[in-house]
Amino acid sequence: MAHAKFKPVEEQLAYIRKGAAEIIPEDELKAKLEHSVKSGKPLRVKLGVDPSAPDIHLGHTVVLRKLKHFQDLGHTAIFVIGGFTALIGDPSGQSETRPALTPAQVHANAKTYLQQVYKILDREKTEVRDNNEWLGKLTSYEIVQLCGKYRLARMLEHEDFRSRLAANQPISIHELLYPLMQAYDSVALHADVELGATEQKFNLLVGREIQREYGQPSQVVLTMPILVGLDGERKMSKSLGNYAGVNESPREIFGKLMSISDDLMWSYYELLTDFSDRVIVRVKEEVRTGVLHPIDAKMQLAHNVIAGFHGEEAAKKASEEFRRVFRERQAPEDVPAKKLRRSEPKRLSALLVELELAASRSEAERLIKQGGVEIDGSRLDDVQKTMDLSKPGSFLVRAGKKKFLRVVID
Numbered sequence: 001m002a003h004a005k006f007k008p009v010e011e012q013l014a015y016i017r018k019g020a021a022e023i024i025p026e027d028e029l030k031a032k033l034e035h036s037v038k039s040g041k042p043l044r045v046k047l048g049v050d051p052s053a054p055d056i057h058l059g060h061t062v063v064l065r066k067l068k069h070f071q072d073l074g075h076t077a078i079f080v081i082g083g084f085t086a087l088i089g090d091p092s093g094q095s096e097t098r099p100a101l102t103p104a105q106v107h108a109n110a111k112t113y114l115q116q117v118y119k120i121l122d123r124e125k126t127e128v129r130d131n132n133e134w135l136g137k138l139t140s141y142e143i144v145q146l147c148g149k150y151r152l153a154r155m156l157e158h159e160d161f162r163s164r165l166a167a168n169q170p171i172s173i174h175e176l177l178y179p180l181m182q183a184y185d186s187v188a189l190h191a192d193v194e195l196g197a198t199e200q201k202f203n204l205l206v207g208r209e210i211q212r213e214y215g216q217p218s219q220v221v222l223t224m225p226i227l228v229g230l231d232g233e234r235k236m237s238k239s240l241g242n243y244a245g246v247n248e249s250p251r252e253i254f255g256k257l258m259s260i261s262d263d264l265m266w267s268y269y270e271l272l273t274d275f276s277d278r279v280i281v282r283v284k285e286e287v288r289t290g291v292l293h294p295i296d297a298k299m300q301l302a303h304n305v306i307a308g309f310h311g312e313e314a315a316k317k318a319s320e321e322f323r324r325v326f327r328e329r330q331a332p333e334d335v336p337a338k339k340l341r342r343s344e345p346k347r348l349s350a351l352l353v354e355l356e357l358a359a360s361r362s363e364a365e366r367l368i369k370q371g372g373v374e375i376d377g378s379r380l381d382d383v384q385k386t387m388d389l390s391k392p393g394s395f396l397v398r399a400g401k402k403k404f405l406r407v408v409i410d
Contacts, residue, residue, distance in 0.1 A: 005074055006037045012073050016222070018277060019270045020066070021198050024205070024221040032192055032220060036075070045070040046191040046219075048131070048182060050082035050089075051109035052101060056116045057243040058305070059227040059236030062271045063195050064120045066224055070193070071125055079117060080185055081110045083132035088178050116246045119309045134188040135181055146180055149213040150206065155179065158202045179203045183210035191219045198223045227271055230256055232264045250306045250318035255402070257302040258322060262287075262294045265301060273304045299323075325404075335396065337406040340389060348373070348385040355407065357399035367399060374398040 006012070012033055016023070023029055036043050047067045049060075056064075071077040086106045101109075114128065138146070155176055156162060164171055179202065186194055186207040196204050201223050208218040226235045229242030236243045244256040260268065269280050283300070286292035299319060307315035338355060346354075349364035352373070358364035365383045367373055373380050375387075375395050394408045 005040060006033075007073060009033045009037055015069055015073060016066075018069070019062070019224060021223045021225045022201070022221070024201075024223075026220075028218070029193065029220040029222075042075040043070070043192040044076050044078060044190055045193040045195065046078045046080060046186060046189055047195045048080035048082055048085070048185055049113070050086035051106055051113045052086060052089075053109060053238070055238070055245055055247060056113060057236055057238060057245045058272060059229070059243065061120060061246065062227050063197055063224045064117060065272070065274075066195055066222065068120050068122075071122055076127060077121060077125065078127045078129060078189055078191070079114075079121065080189070081113075081128065081130045082182075083107075083110065083130040084135035085131055085178060085181050085185075088174055088181065119246060129189065131181070131185050131188075135184065138184075143177075146184060146210075147177070149210060150180060152176075179206040180210065183207040186211055186219050187214045187216060190216060192217075193220045193222060195222050195224065197226055199226065225267070225271065228264060228267065230260055232261045246309055250310045250314040251321055253306050253309075254302045254318040254322050257305060258295075258298055260298070262298075265294070265298055268305075269301055273301065275304070325402075335404045335406045337394075337408055339408045339410060342391065342409055343389045345386045345388050345390070348380060348387055349383060351387050351389075352397075352399055355397065355405055357397065357403050357405060372400050 009030060013026075013030060016029070032043055035041075045067060047063060067077050067079070083103075083106055086101050087103065089101075110130075118126075156165065158179070161171055161175075182203045183206045185191075187210060191207070191211075194204050194207055201221070204219075204221040204223070208221065211218050228234070229236035229240060230244065231240070231242040234240055234242060238245075244253050248256075257268070266280065266284060269275060269283070270277075275283075283292065283297055287294050287297050299322065302322075303315045303319050306318055349358070349361050349368060352358040352364040352367070353361055358367055368381055368383050368385070371379050371381050375397055389409055392410055394406060397403075397405045397407055399405075
């Protein structure tokens, strides 16, 4: 008999498939969901994260959102903090051995990480575990036993190990332990499903095998695509500067999302929102046929993402601010001010450099020629223009799309 607390299996599968790169194997997931519906027992869905940095960006939220989807469907979301595995360092996606973190660094990062994670996951319904709880207690004998359950040849099929071997780059023995330790997490937690980014696929599949070795049913593996950064080329990364951080202000996130290309917008719709595929297809068609302007579609995306982290009111305010500043070319509410002493008339290009609104005279002149400079809302495109700075007063300068400054002469 179907249990009332769960939605029909096909409906659950449709929600789970949204945005997923792979489900390995999908028929096993379907069988697990069917058993869950009949028994009324939720699936145990695991996501492990090594808190190697304190802040998370939109790229990290892609797989977190999928964990939230399982939570929405009534299943148990298990968020595993890699208190032990972070001390090893995940070799996935690495071309060299990662420096190990200290326990103090891991603890500090985990604390701030969780504050951000709870902007997505339901704090009351999330099972948070630290894998140091079981991995830190394994005896030397038990670790040797674990190592005996996997073959070296299989381990060296890991793409990152294989490429490093081919390039004669070193691989430390402790790195080979990482996939085994992550797999043991699934054993300790009796995971039914494990989530991860596509680059985690090898580690997640090791978990399936190790669970079988310990007499458990194998977990289903679900991978999510890597989010392309704001530059539209490389994966989102803080070190590449092409990211939007969860803890950034609504205004900053809004501005960053509005800067992405029209093509990139659709993968963001799929991976960063709960809009159904049907809705996304409709919005895409409206943009294609000219019913909806791409900027309006992007504003809808930015509003939705920000509302998820900062609430509907903050998203609305950021949206109105963007519309006022960028579309109606009005100044933001809190424009910085700079005082200048009264002086002789000064060329506009030189003034822009002095006000740090342009890096050089040539850049300032180029900006003026392109119509990118306004004084009190009036565009100035004459590079010979001089400004009268001899009397007390103030005026608002806009240089480019985003730079506003209130100049006060006293």
